[in-house]
Amino acid sequence: MRNGLSTFWDGRGFDLLLVGIPLAFLIAISGSALVYNVVMSFQEVGMFTLGSFVRPFAGLKNYAEVLSDPQTWPILGNTAIFVVGSLSGQFIVGFALALFFGLKFPGSTYLRGLFLVSWVMPGLVTGALWSWLLAGDFGVVNFFLRSLGIINENIFWRSDPAFALWSVVIANIWFGTSFNMILLSVGLASIPEDLYEAASLDGANVFQRFFTITLPMMRSTIGALLSLGLIFTLQQFDLFAALTDGGPNNASNVAQYWAWQLSFREYDFARGATVSVMMIIVVIAAALFYVRSTRHEVRG
Amino acid sequence: MTRVRNVLLIAVALILAAIYLFPLYWMYVTALKTSTAMFASPPIFAPRNPQWGIFASVWQERHMAGYLWNSLVIATSAVVLIAILGVGCAYVLARYRSVWVDAGLFLVLMLQVLPASLMVTPIFVGFSQLGLLDYPRLATVLAITAKAMPFFVVLVRATFMSVPMELEEAALVDGNSRVGAFFHIVLPLARNGILVSATLIFMQAFGEFVYSKSLIQEVGLQPASVGLNTFMGPNSVDWNRIMGYASIYVTPILGIFVLLQRKIVSGLTSGALK
Amino acid sequence: MQRILPIASAAVMGLALALPSAARAQDPVTITIWTVDKTGQPTPDLAREFDESEPDINVVYREVPFADLMSEALRAFSIGKAPDIFAVDNPDTAMLAANGALLDLTDMIAKSDAIKVENYFDGPMESATWDGHIYGVPKATNTIALYYNKDMFKEAGIKEPPRTWDELIEDARKLNKPDKGVYGVAFSAKASEEGTFQFLPFVQMAGGSYDHINSEGGVKALTFFKTLLDEGLASPDTVSRTQWASTATFNAGNAAMAISGPWELNRMADEADFDWGVALLPVPEEGAQRSSAMGDYNWVIFKTTKHPEAAFKALEFFANQDKDLFQRFGQLPARRDIDIPPTGNDKKDAALQVFLEQMKYAKPRGPHPEWPKISKAIQTALQAALAGGATPQEALDQAAKTIDGIID
Numbered sequence: 001m002r003n004g005l006s007t008f009w010d011g012r013g014f015d016l017l018l019v020g021i022p023l024a025f026l027i028a029i030s031g032s033a034l035v036y037n038v039v040m041s042f043q044e045v046g047m048f049t050l051g052s053f054v055r056p057f058a059g060l061k062n063y064a065e066v067l068s069d070p071q072t073w074p075i076l077g078n079t080a081i082f083v084v085g086s087l088s089g090q091f092i093v094g095f096a097l098a099l100f101f102g103l104k105f106p107g108s109t110y111l112r113g114l115f116l117v118s119w120v121m122p123g124l125v126t127g128a129l130w131s132w133l134l135a136g137d138f139g140v141v142n143f144f145l146r147s148l149g150i151i152n153e154n155i156f157w158r159s160d161p162a163f164a165l166w167s168v169v170i171a172n173i174w175f176g177t178s179f180n181m182i183l184l185s186v187g188l189a190s191i192p193e194d195l196y197e198a199a200s201l202d203g204a205n206v207f208q209r210f211f212t213i214t215l216p217m218m219r220s221t222i223g224a225l226l227s228l229g230l231i232f233t234l235q236q237f238d239l240f241a242a243l244t245d246g247g248p249n250n251a252s253n254v255a256q257y258w259a260w261q262l263s264f265r266e267y268d269f270a271r272g273a274t275v276s277v278m279m280i281i282v283v284i285a286a287a288l289f290y291v292r293s294t295r296h297e298v299r300g
Numbered sequence: 301m302t303r304v305r306n307v308l309l310i311a312v313a314l315i316l317a318a319i320y321l322f323p324l325y326w327m328y329v330t331a332l333k334t335s336t337a338m339f340a341s342p343p344i345f346a347p348r349n350p351q352w353g354i355f356a357s358v359w360q361e362r363h364m365a366g367y368l369w370n371s372l373v374i375a376t377s378a379v380v381l382i383a384i385l386g387v388g389c390a391y392v393l394a395r396y397r398s399v400w401v402d403a404g405l406f407l408v409l410m411l412q413v414l415p416a417s418l419m420v421t422p423i424f425v426g427f428s429q430l431g432l433l434d435y436p437r438l439a440t441v442l443a444i445t446a447k448a449m450p451f452f453v454v455l456v457r458a459t460f461m462s463v464p465m466e467l468e469e470a471a472l473v474d475g476n477s478r479v480g481a482f483f484h485i486v487l488p489l490a491r492n493g494i495l496v497s498a499t500l501i502f503m504q505a506f507g508e509f510v511y512s513k514s515l516i517q518e519v520g521l522q523p524a525s526v527g528l529n530t531f532m533g534p535n536s537v538d539w540n541r542i543m544g545y546a547s548i549y550v551t552p553i554l555g556i557f558v559l560l561q562r563k564i565v566s567g568l569t570s571g572a573l574k
Numbered sequence: 575m576q577r578i579l580p581i582a583s584a585a586v587m588g589l590a591l592a593l594p595s596a597a598r599a600q601d602p603v604t605i606t607i608w609t610v611d612k613t614g615q616p617t618p619d620l621a622r623e624f625d626e627s628e629p630d631i632n633v634v635y636r637e638v639p640f641a642d643l644m645s646e647a648l649r650a651f652s653i654g655k656a657p658d659i660f661a662v663d664n665p666d667t668a669m670l671a672a673n674g675a676l677l678d679l680t681d682m683i684a685k686s687d688a689i690k691v692e693n694y695f696d697g698p699m700e701s702a703t704w705d706g707h708i709y710g711v712p713k714a715t716n717t718i719a720l721y722y723n724k725d726m727f728k729e730a731g732i733k734e735p736p737r738t739w740d741e742l743i744e745d746a747r748k749l750n751k752p753d754k755g756v757y758g759v760a761f762s763a764k765a766s767e768e769g770t771f772q773f774l775p776f777v778q779m780a781g782g783s784y785d786h787i788n789s790e791g792g793v794k795a796l797t798f799f800k801t802l803l804d805e806g807l808a809s810p811d812t813v814s815r816t817q818w819a820s821t822a823t824f825n826a827g828n829a830a831m832a833i834s835g836p837w838e839l840n841r842m843a844d845e846a847d848f849d850w851g852v853a854l855l856p857v858p859e860e861g862a863q864r865s866s867a868m869g870d871y872n873w874v875i876f877k878t879t880k881h882p883e884a885a886f887k888a889l890e891f892f893a894n895q896d897k898d899l900f901q902r903f904g905q906l907p908a909r910r911d912i913d914i915p916p917t918g919n920d921k922k923d924a925a926l927q928v929f930l931e932q933m934k935y936a937k938p939r940g941p942h943p944e945w946p947k948i949s950k951a952i953q954t955a956l957q958a959a960l961a962g963g964a965t966p967q968e969a970l971d972q973a974a975k976t977i978d979g980i981i982d
Contacts, residue, residue: 022449022453029423034413047648048648050648111314118323122553133323136811137809140326158814159810161963174320182565245814248957266946283414287409429653513642
């Protein structure tokens with residue numbers, strides 16, 4: 001016989017408990033922090049009023065200010081370049097590596113696994129490492145490029161406005177490629193072999209098989225990967241801090257770093273919060289996309 | 301024929317790995333160089349006079365034992381807390397397919413949208429009002445938990461997706477309660493995926509920086525990432541010593557990773573990351 | 575059993591986390607001090623000595639990286655956890671004072687034997703004053719001048735360090751050896767307070783100022799900087815490197831001149847294996863007015879302190895140590911009543927005399943309560959002209975527009 005409480009170990013209550021506690025925890029910490037940012041974007045925030053919640057209401061003034069700031073559009077443009085550059089770099093290199101290691105040869109699993117070390121390194125160490133690799137006068141990357149005859153003069157990766165953003169993109173691609181590769185490997189492994197065999201019998205070549213079987217079969221993996229990747233990319237902070245500090249002349253500044261600079265370099269907390277809220281909107285779109293892509297999942 | 305193919309493929313794989321892992325090699329080699337060798341042109345790839353003493357001297361001078369202990373305490377506590385909270389959440393989100401589950405998943409993802417650098421001020425203010433800042437490492441653990449749990453849930457949920465529902469249903473038919481079925485049937489089947497995800501989260505928490513930096517003011521309680529940051533400061537010219545510090549910091553993680561590599565990768569490929 | 579283990583270990587872990595800070599003993603009076611100083615710089619030592627000399631006062635010291643100094647202090651202050659004593663970068667003093675965050679020290683200083691206003695140089699004292707009240711005590715002072723590599727000068731046949739901007743450019747052209755990785759001059763135009771610190775003196779020498787940054791003088795100064803970068807006489811990294819990192823290239827023999835401050839003296843004496851000297855900053859043309867930057871920190875006490883007397887006692891103790899500041903830590907006391915005895919190192923002693931001379935022309939930045947925003951506008955102009963392809967006039971016009979909006 002069931003009484004009211006038994007539902008918590010033998011019914012719907014069990015599910016609610018399991019999902020409720022962590023969600024409550026997340027909402028208490030991350031949720032209230034998000035709300036705090038949203039509220040702040042509609043307020044006038046003085047330098048020393050961080051501790052209180054009640055502040056003069058500013059309406060849309062902060063938004064109007066951010067949108068009319070001459071720095072805004074270039075920085076949003078950089079953000080787009082950073083996201084697209086990082087994601088496509090990580091994805092294409094990751095996919096190529098996944099296909100290569102999918103060829104199955106002795107040691108392939110082991111070697112593939114080794115790549116993942118780039119992803120488990122602390123962000124700060126990765127940043128320090130790349131700022132040393134990409135140093136202008138003594139950097140080893142410049143040395144390789146010179147030896148290969150690709151460049152004649154050193155590139156000042158971190159100081160040249162034409163390259164600063166790309167130096168962060170390169171470091172970020174290195175950081176994220178291995179994660180992409182592993183996820184894509186998993187997706188590739190789950191495609192039944194007989195599909196390929198059938199296609200070969202029908203006379204499809206390598207490329208046709210890739211586009212008619214591999215890509216469609218991996219649709220949900222790719223969707224999940226790209227939306228998770230977008231969220232991760234928009235959170236990338238350590239690399240900017242270690243490599244370029246957003247400079248020179250904002251050439252490598254992106255929304256998430258700028259929002260932080262507004263808050264903690266110019267102490268303009270309201271505008272910093274406003275930029276964050278604008279970012280949240282983008283991420284909502286990515287999260288929706290991720291949830292949609294899980295629709296294609298099959299259990300088993 | 302397959303032999304030739306295999307040898308060729310292995311050679312290509314080794315070259316790819318060498319290129320990809322070169323930055324790590326460069327970290328170790330730089331640490332072993334003298335200050336002049338560091339800036340030599342062309343760069344020296346195998347130092348003739350390796351300064352092995354640098355590790356001991358950086359270890360001692362930067363008080364790394366304390367920093368690494370704090371990193372270990374913080375990362376371990378965070379992983380334990382994340383596992384306790386996250387496994388159940390992932391299980392429920394994998395078990396059902398409904399609008400509510402979609403909403404829950406969406407919420408979980410949404411709550412980690414902002415980088416830690418923008419979450420830290422509200423968290424700092426909130427924690428201070430709760431008096432949590434008097435226990436700075438605990439405060440950091442809670443913040444890291446909130447930050448990393450969504451990703452853990454996404455990973456572990458995929459693991460549960462690969463556990464056949466029929467097994468659980470059979471257990472229920474046999475008279476198990478939901479709790480019993482969860483602990484005796486589902487959890488053991490998903491153990492590998494959970495351990496793998498936890499290991500990955502541990503490695504991330506071990507390198508966490510932004511929260512630790514702002515929430516822990518007492519030097520004796522700070523983790524190694526903050527120690528590295530203090531060391532680098534704006535004066536990053538002692539590259540050999542910085543790389544020495546970095547080497548000591550990441551070698552344990554890399555060691556664990558290489559040792560458990562087979563388990564991690566098979567855990568991932570058997571469904572943890574579907 | 576296995577399942578209980580993680581929970582149990584979590585509980586143990588939680589205890590371990592909670593214990594260390596809860597178990598701290600309660601002393602009669604505890605004051606906290608935050609500065610950027612690391613081991614080997616003044617505060618850690620002075621704080622310990624003060625702690626030992628006062629049995630009733632317990633001192634807790636925290637080192638904060640320069641980049642986080644203000645944000646950490648603001649955040650802590652807004653939740654009532656500010657330190658008692660804080661060393662604020664001098665141009666930021668006005669901001670804290672104008673926002674009512676600091677304890678007014680005017681009366682305490684009037685009664686003090688150790689701290690007397692007339693003993694301090696005017697520039698540093700001006701930076702510690704807001705609206706007629708004194709909110710800070712200069713911790714030390716510094717300025718910038720021109721370091722030069724005498725060996726390289728000799729080799730290039732240059733007898734004297736440059737006295738004007740034109741001479742500096744001319745000398746830099748002779749000393750520049752791109753094939754050997756040697757630049758004519760090293761300085762910092764980074765997008766941080768350091769960039770403003772190095773650039774403003776040149777604006778002031780040419781007759782400009784921060785509130786008329788796009789005047790002829792400002793444009794002339796920025797054009798001078800731009801020439802150095804455009805001709806490759808300074809490393810492209812100038813726009814992203816700190817002063818400390820820039821001067822490191824001078825110490826390593828990769829630059830023939832460097833614009834930097836006395837904080838370099840100890841490191842240079844240790845590292846540079848060549849003959850070097852220091853000269854006054856070159857002026858726009860012969861006979862033009864001199865000017866220089868004024869750096870370093872002010873000791874301030876946050877208004878939230880529960881122990882103002884103990885905190886002020888610490889400031890008095892620090893002021894009493896000013897006489898040994900240079901010998902012990904290589905920093906210049908902001909005091910006109912202190913004569914610094916020779917160190918015995920000829921190069922350092924000669925350099926010191928130049929810095930003391932240069933110090934006479936040092937001007938504080940501001941003071942203005944919105945200094946960080948003004949400074950940001952100047953940094954943006956620097957970066958736009960040196961790295962962004964804007965002309966000096968365009969860049970400074972934009973900066974002037976921003977600054978006018980802040981000042982009015």
